[in-house]
Amino acid sequence: MSLKNLFLRTVAVIAIGSSALFVPAAQAQDKGYVTVEPAQPSDTTGKIEVLEFFAYSCPHCNTLEPMVQTWAKTLPDNVVLKPVPVAFNASMADLQKLYYSLESLNRLDLHPEVFKAIHGERKRIYDAKGITDWVVSKGVDRKSFEDVFNSFGLQSKVTRANELAKAYNIEGTPSIAVGGKYVTSPTLANSYEGTITQAQKLVEMVNE
Template sequence: MKSNMFLRALAVCAVAMTTFVSASAVAAQDVSSAKYKAIDPPQRTEPGKIEVLEFFAYSCPHCAVLDPMLQSWAKTLPSDVVVTQVPVVFSAAYKPLAQLYFSLEALNRLDLHGLVFKAIHEEHKRIFTKAEMSDWVASQGVDKAKFEGVFDSFGVLSKTERANQLSKAYNVEGTPSMAVAGKYLTSPSEAGGYQQTIDVADALVKKVRGN
């Protein structure tokens, strides 16, 4: 069953990845509409901020590749740009992984976020159930009882449901996908590769700002 879940996750990821080309910077004035989709209807975002949402799944190998690029890019952004990662819940199989992300957030241990990708995709560890996750986070120095206490908490479950609502509102069909300002959605398949996805998102941030 776990194997089937992982295969389904790979299939969903494949929706967002069809071809790759060499990386090249995308200037704000040159970003092609073919490299992103307009979000219809546009979504409300925080006033005074340019919101970037990255829809991801821990089980998605393409998300594992994009994540360090996203983290590096986020550090270069001005203070009015807010990057938020949103774990998708395409089906019940994805829910525990989304809860894992929000549990780490609740415990102030998002320093383990990148290590989750590494554990699944490089070390081939099985951390898809609550029990497996509890054992894994404990091996990383997290108090097991505290983790299990927040995993099914109202706060974590509410954020998981909100993430599900967001992915539906933004019409996210595959991971990774990046939304900018509630208006635009891009992904490796539209942008042409991993780094190109970051480049297009950066160009769209500049487009929204009017640079």
């Protein structure tokens, strides 16, 4: 084979390979969701899980969160919504611990307040000290919060959150996973409202 023909053949192979790489992304955009491979089991026995992958520091999560909470009230009894705080780097880990601390202390009424503090009031509650001072200002006992925040049980929840983000190949927030099989997001669904609409369709698909 001549060098020219070898070069042309190589270019053709590269072109075909590149097309194969880009087709799934285009298809995902068209569908509004991607399929999880392999499908993931539910951590909640007998329930279809909807996992809301979020980060308190994410402005897009701040926008979508009220829509998710409104939608959650319409979900059937066999569907459970589970927020999953995501950390893409070590500096975000304390915010993961904040969510699970509020959950453990039965103070998830402060969950939307965290978004408001960061995005509306521009409070810098990103590290343990800033987070603790803010939570205490909301009427939570300092020692009770610190005990939970630094507990082994809470770290286990953070570890599980990281495992889920990896298993679902979460590369951005917010993302919503449904039934261990599908993931949608504002990027895939082209809007915040579209994300909720698509997530509802996915719940119905899994629930058939």
